[in-house]
Amino acid sequence: MTSDELAQLRGMLAAAPIDFSTNAQEVRAMFDGMIATFPVDESYNFAEKTIGGITGHWLDAPKKSANVMLYIHGGAMLVGTAFGYRGLSGNLAQASGVNMFSIDYRLAPEHQFPAALDDCHAAYEGLLAEGFAAENIVVAGDSAGGGLVLSLLLKLKGAGKPQPAAAVLLSPWADLTHSGETMKTKKDVDNSLSQVGLQAGAEQYLGSTKATDPLASPLFGDYAGIAPMLIEVGSEEILLADSTRLAAKAGEAKVDVTLHVWPEMPHDWSLFSFMLSEGRDMIAEVGTWVSARLAK
Secondary structure, eight states: OOHHHHHHHHHHHHHSOOOTTSOHHHHHHHHHHHHTTSOOOTTOOOEEEEETTEEEEEEOOSSOOSOEEEEEOOSTTTSOOTTTTHHHHHHHHHHHTOEEEEEOOOOTTTSOTTHHHHHHHHHHHHHHHTTOOGGGEEEEEETHHHHHHHHHHHHHHHTTOOOOSEEEEESOOOOTTOOOTHHHHTTTTOSSOOHHHHHHHHHHHHTTSOTTOTTTSGGGSOOTTOOOEEEEEETTOTTHHHHHHHHHHHHHTTOOEEEEEETTOOTTGGGGTTTOHHHHHHHHHHHHHHHHHSOO
């Protein structure tokens, strides 16, 4: 990383903050407009597909593979699309050498909890019905999508369903009570998120559901028996404590958990791999980790 790369990214984030307390249609237009400018590798041949009744974008593995990544995009459960996240999801899948299905789950406030989780669950069950074994599936997500990955693992556990082979969590939003100490200690260095904005997003998503419900705030879940997980988080995130507390809790439950805190990195920096070398390095690290845990 050069100081110029990081300064450029911080300036870009500070110039266009996403305010989740505004009208959902307005914030979606702003977010989708921003992410539409991010480059996507021209060699990626995405196809629209429906699996388990859930629509999304499919990308074949670079070489024939029995493995698949179920990707769940971020956006506070309010914004984002599988199309908009093609750059990140495609890069992660190609680095991992797997097929990939990135889903369009229902968004709040039109569709409140548990709609998004139900869609993630339906997509996972759909992959099983398509013939993919659980040991051939990795579930990955960034930010709110990382939280939904955790919620999905807990839902599968509660239903007695097989866990995927592994889970990848990029800057996960796992505590909708926002009780982590870094909400305060990192507020002046996080150019992407604010506690006020996250609280507004959480309220729109939760509706009448309590913020301590483990399927909505997965940090409060029971992690015994949960799939191995890789957590990637930046040191400059107000959500840093979500990741550190999650790793500690999962580790205490004897989950195979790997936590990597990247110095100086902002929230969800892998989205900006086209301009930040640490984003590319992290994607490569995810690929190596996933490859080591999937059935061959």
